[in-house]
Amino acid sequence: MDKHISELIGHSRLRDRIVTAETAASWIKNGMTLGLSGFTRAGDAKAVPFALIEKAKQQHLKVNVYTGASLGSDVDKMMAEAGIVNKRLPFQADSFMRKKINEGEILFIDQHLSHTAELVRSDVLNPIDFAIVEAVSITEDGMIIPSTSVGNSSIFAKKARHIIVELNTAQPKELKGLHDIYEVGKQGEREPIPLTKVDDRIGTIGIPVDEDKIIGIVLTNQFDSPSTIVPPDAETSAIANHLIHFLRKEVAAGRLSEHLAPLQAGIGSVANAVLYGLLNSEFSNLEVYSEVLQDAVFDLIDAGKVRFASGCSITLSQNKMKEVYSNLDAYRDKLILRPQEISNHPEIVRRLGLISINTALEADIYGNINSTHVRGTNMMNGIGGSGDFARNARLTIFVTKSVAKNGAISSIVPFVSHVDHTEHDVDVIITEYGYADLRGLAPIERAPLIIENCAHPDYRPQLREYFKEALKRGGQTPHVLEKAFSWHVNYEKYGTMMEPKYQLQTQE
Amino acid sequence: MDKHISELIGHSRLRDRIVTAETAASWIKNGMTLGLSGFTRAGDAKAVPFALIEKAKQQHLKVNVYTGASLGSDVDKMMAEAGIVNKRLPFQADSFMRKKINEGEILFIDQHLSHTAELVRSDVLNPIDFAIVEAVSITEDGMIIPSTSVGNSSIFAKKARHIIVELNTAQPKELKGLHDIYEVGKQGEREPIPLTKVDDRIGTIGIPVDEDKIIGIVLTNQFDSPSTIVPPDAETSAIANHLIHFLRKEVAAGRLSEHLAPLQAGIGSVANAVLYGLLNSEFSNLEVYSEVLQDAVFDLIDAGKVRFASGCSITLSQNKMKEVYSNLDAYRDKLILRPQEISNHPEIVRRLGLISINTALEADIYGNINSTHVRGTNMMNGIGGSGDFARNARLTIFVTKSVAKNGAISSIVPFVSHVDHTEHDVDVIITEYGYADLRGLAPIERAPLIIENCAHPDYRPQLREYFKEALKRGGQTPHVLEKAFSWHVNYEKYGTMMEPKYQLQTQE
Ligand SMILES: CC(C)(COP(=O)(O)OP(=O)(O)OC[C@H]1O[C@@H](n2cnc3c(N)ncnc32)[C@H](O)[C@@H]1OP(=O)(O)O)[C@@H](O)C(=O)NCCC(=O)NCCS
Numbered sequence A, B: 001m002d003k004h005i006s007e008l009i010g011h012s013r014l015r016d017r018i019v020t021a022e023t024a025a026s027w028i029k030n031g032m033t034l035g036l037s038g039f040t041r042a043g044d045a046k047a048v049p050f051a052l053i054e055k056a057k058q059q060h061l062k063v064n065v066y067t068g069a070s071l072g073s074d075v076d077k078m079m080a081e082a083g084i085v086n087k088r089l090p091f092q093a094d095s096f097m098r099k100k101i102n103e104g105e106i107l108f109i110d111q112h113l114s115h116t117a118e119l120v121r122s123d124v125l126n127p128i129d130f131a132i133v134e135a136v137s138i139t140e141d142g143m144i145i146p147s148t149s150v151g152n153s154s155i156f157a158k159k160a161r162h163i164i165v166e167l168n169t170a171q172p173k174e175l176k177g178l179h180d181i182y183e184v185g186k187q188g189e190r191e192p193i194p195l196t197k198v199d200d201r202i203g204t205i206g207i208p209v210d211e212d213k214i215i216g217i218v219l220t221n222q223f224d225s226p227s228t229i230v231p232p233d234a235e236t237s238a239i240a241n242h243l244i245h246f247l248r249k250e251v252a253a254g255r256l257s258e259h260l261a262p263l264q265a266g267i268g269s270v271a272n273a274v275l276y277g278l279l280n281s282e283f284s285n286l287e288v289y290s291e292v293l294q295d296a297v298f299d300l301i302d303a304g305k306v307r308f309a310s311g312c313s314i315t316l317s318q319n320k321m322k323e324v325y326s327n328l329d330a331y332r333d334k335l336i337l338r339p340q341e342i343s344n345h346p347e348i349v350r351r352l353g354l355i356s357i358n359t360a361l362e363a364d365i366y367g368n369i370n371s372t373h374v375r376g377t378n379m380m381n382g383i384g385g386s387g388d389f390a391r392n393a394r395l396t397i398f399v400t401k402s403v404a405k406n407g408a409i410s411s412i413v414p415f416v417s418h419v420d421h422t423e424h425d426v427d428v429i430i431t432e433y434g435y436a437d438l439r440g441l442a443p444i445e446r447a448p449l450i451i452e453n454c455a456h457p458d459y460r461p462q463l464r465e466y467f468k469e470a471l472k473r474g475g476q477t478p479h480v481l482e483k484a485f486s487w488h489v490n491y492e493k494y495g496t497m498m499e500p501k502y503q504l505q506t507q508e
């Protein structure tokens, strides 16, 4: 065996277990349930899923696929194309898989990212036959050192009947030491999670496993797929500015210090752009306690703005990936990667008092948020960790552009067509037009704020009209139920949410 | 001073601060914010609010009223009638105040019951001018011993500028020793909450306060208003039976022991009836970790079924109150009363792995729950603690009768008219017809289960028709948006949710 490889497998007995991806795939039978590593395109199992897809060309094969979050390397796409996925959870973000989900061909369970581990631990979900986990090495005492994400890998490895390790030599082996694996234990028997600061180390540097369960090690050499983040534009920069303005007012009011509070920022272009806004702000010595760490977090570290970042995965653009991975030692004392159960744990989110910034598809005039369903029916990606954070953060902020599809869709609507975050959980809504600080306000106080500060000016008259009509009917949360979804219905019918009379006004 | 009274005020300096309710009320000015003790009709401040209502007959007076939860003794009703409430939070349950809220005359903020303390602690809400707290005594070192509820009293007392104590000699002074007051501290600076078992004592027996802040002590002698719980009927007994059947299956599957897991049961008749169902079950040595402890909990203790109950308040019927309060010593080692922030804390709910049972107004075919808004607009009571528990429990169960208003309303609808608990948070729905176990199911798998197992048979055909039409449009969560609220609109227009063609069938 290559000396290089045998160094990566510290445990000598395990060195005999190297197999091809095809052999590993041959163990996987129709109807089984797989737990794959991978979180927001980082650290996903790559070789075995592809071998499985090949195998499915010869024989009927459907499996349940559990992951950390979305997979990169086109794994979700290819699995969906091959038709091998029966049930998929808890999150995905591939456009082809999305299509299959919305066609009802893949059963998708949209889950809070901190919940999956509990359900696996307590045997509520189908038992996992194989955990397939990407690693950069295996220690002498048999611990699996994950690569660029932790996701649900530790609970999958613990509960699965068998484990297949994908030892990926393209991932920097210097990642070893950055992970902090902590197992909470069974409900009712567990201790408090002993984490009180973002940089606390509470676990082990790898995933401790029963070595007999590792039945195969597959060697791979493939980078993660780079992120596809779109750079900030005029609107997302405006959103960032409003956020900073808001935070400044919180500091002035004595509710935050200039170091703010540990930041969580969601996936996607908007959230990334918003973090970039902090680069040129006066806030310093910031901390990040988040899920995925995107480019902006590393730029903030480089600029000396962020002193420490705790996450669950690292998902970078091509260039940033090169930069960071060729120089990992510079980040060693500034980074920790944790299981998603810990990065998103309500206990920690509430204890630390995070500032949580996530992106909405749409918000309604009372502050309910839709993060997942286009027109109430079609799944976009999933709720991800947004609910874990939104419910428990010190400050729960949702950002969105005021319109989508060139203005044909207003992101502020009378009634969101799907509720992921209820009015009880939403503190601040920000669009490129401004922010609405909803804290301490009753619904009828919130609506005018959201309409006047956040909605696109072209949609404000139509929103005002709805609210006015609703107010006549009264109630804590006034609605004209027969018109509540008319905006979505109009878009479907006429290609725009704007009613004809307002279209005329807008054109004038 | 009466020797009896001076014994209750252990701290000698404080004995001089006894004032009449009128004097205390005279300190309260227009525009102020009050933090009142009181949780589900238990332990509410009684005298000063009434004096305030009297005072308001002479002069214009509007105040913001924060409480633990709903008040008894008609305090909410009378305050609403007197028109003295500007803003009210986080929960109420009086029908007259409800009317005023829905008429827009009282601004009501519906809040997760565990959240209010955080918002008060971090100065997000209006600062509290007066905390008015019912007590059974004050210790030598100046600790306030609350009466039958803790609610938000400890954080109110901590943050208020001034404290008025209502020393209620009608409440059993033997309550002393049953409370466990714990202050979590500021977010970002706090330690884990050191509670790992329902009977752990982690704090003090009273509310430690700066004695200088106690500017008045008002003597009162008035019982809590008894609860108005309706005894179990055929439907709620059937719901209880389905619950037990479900729990039995969980035990058989090895996911629960015969001691189950600590139980939380919500307010209202349905939840109370469901707990009664456990009386004749085989489950033993049960634990309760809940908010309000109603009659059923004490009957379960008496029957030797419940070994320990932790709550935030005790709300009993007239007879049960006499029984329990004349014999408190028998319950001393079986009871703890905690601040609502602790009884409902996500950290604890998740750590202990509660079984959470709350009542829904309506559920939809995908598992979303409306707990608060009648036809999406009119506030019933509020979300209360249901969200604190539902999001974090081991098992989240919602119960409801399948129909309301003699069948004119189906409690299972295509789309709930307000979302308090999202599909991500709901494990099991139970009606008198059966239960739907939604765990691990995609939305299109859930709908048939909910329709066939939970909906009233008379409404099933109409629900099936909706689902069938929705399925044709596809999507993760298929809907016919233009008809989603048609059931509610029909009820408003025609007095029934049932469409004419199905009315005929039902009559046949
Ligand atoms: C909501 C979410 C999809 C936004 O993603 P984003 O990349 O920041 O936002 P964009 O503005 O680029 O919008 C993405 C797409 O949604 C569309 N869109 C936005 N608002 C819409 C609306 N109200 N109705 C319909 N489509 C909408 C956009 O047009 C765009 O479509 P395209 O891909 O065809 O161009 C994404 O943040 C998400 O999946 N969030 C849920 C999970 C989450 O919050 N996780 C956070 C913890 S990690």
Ligand SMILES: CC(C)(COP(=O)(O)OP(=O)(O)OC[C@H]1O[C@@H](n2cnc3c(N)ncnc32)[C@H](O)[C@@H]1OP(=O)(O)O)[C@@H](O)C(=O)NCCC(=O)NCCS
Pocket (backbone or CB within 6 Å): B265, B266, B267, B268, B269, B270, B271, B291, B292, B358, B359, B360, B361, B362, B371, B372, B374, B375, B380, B381, B382, B383, B384, B385, B386, B401, B403, B404, B405, B409, B410, B411
């Ligand atoms: C939902 C809730 C109102 C149910 O209360 P309950 O007393 O158990 O239930 P009932 O079946 O008696 O219904 C109460 C009323 O709502 C009405 N109702 C029930 N379902 C309805 C529906 N779908 N649409 C309209 N009205 C409905 C009933 O007809 C009844 O009306 P009435 O008072 O005019 O007779 C109550 O549990 C609640 O406020 N829950 C939210 C707070 C919470 O869950 N706290 C738990 C933690 S403590």
